Amino acid sequence: MITSLLPRLCSQRPAFRLGSLLLKVLLFLPLPALGQTRAVSTASIPFSFTINGQQMPAGDYVLYRVTQNIYSLRSRDWSFGASAMVYTDAAAKMPESSKLVFRNYGSTYLLDSFWTAGSSQGLRFTRSKAEMSAIALQTNAATTSVLLASANSLALKH
Template sequence: MKNLTAIALFVAAGIATAGSAMAQDHKVTASVPFNFTVNGRTLPAGNYTIGNDSNSPRMLTIADRQKGVALMAITVPDYSSSADNKLVFHHYGNQYFLSEIRTANGSMSCHLTTSKQEKRAKTQAQEEASVRVNSDVLIALK
């Protein structure tokens, strides 16, 4: 009986996962020429596919299949639309932090939360420069 229950749960999880994968209809790609950080994890420069699930618009997936890199991040949706599609990175010293995704139709526009690592990098950059730091880098989405 335990085996039957385990198999039923496994099948149900597989169906739920397949349904979720099919619902992921918002995807964009970007070529990022520098290493960057998302939720405290540093990702290498590369060609990334970024998507969200229409059923869970707060959950973002970021992946570079060639480099075997993938992660998920919780975002704050921004339903306004942009003039064009782009990624927004905050830049402090030699560190880049993914901050926003802006899409022309607003389907994936969102903000990522500021990590402790980014707050430290910003504070350090401000102390070294003795000025307010606000250096955004924009990357076009395909």
């Protein structure tokens, strides 16, 4: 294919030739998860919090699955957002409701995990180095759960 394409490109004007080649290359490149991002759940979070080092204000959010191991939490109007890697974790007790769990250290809330009602598997969010440093300085942590307005059980299927 390439050998038959080169003579035709060489016979055309240079600007057109470059544009044509670029277009053909772009058509065949895989686009990483661009059309695959899907909303998993929604939540109204009544306090500011941190996800992957990004400070987020209180508000209404949508949780999106970007890839198998990356989730994104975005405000409804997309003015705030952050993404983080996740890993699966098993619950000691199956949750009765879908929820986001936050660890709070004083007035600092860190997004910890996402759980779907009726599933013993959940997703834990990885922490940034700054978050790990802040956690190391604190000795007592409490958890705060925010119930999800909607949750998609497909979120945990890999």
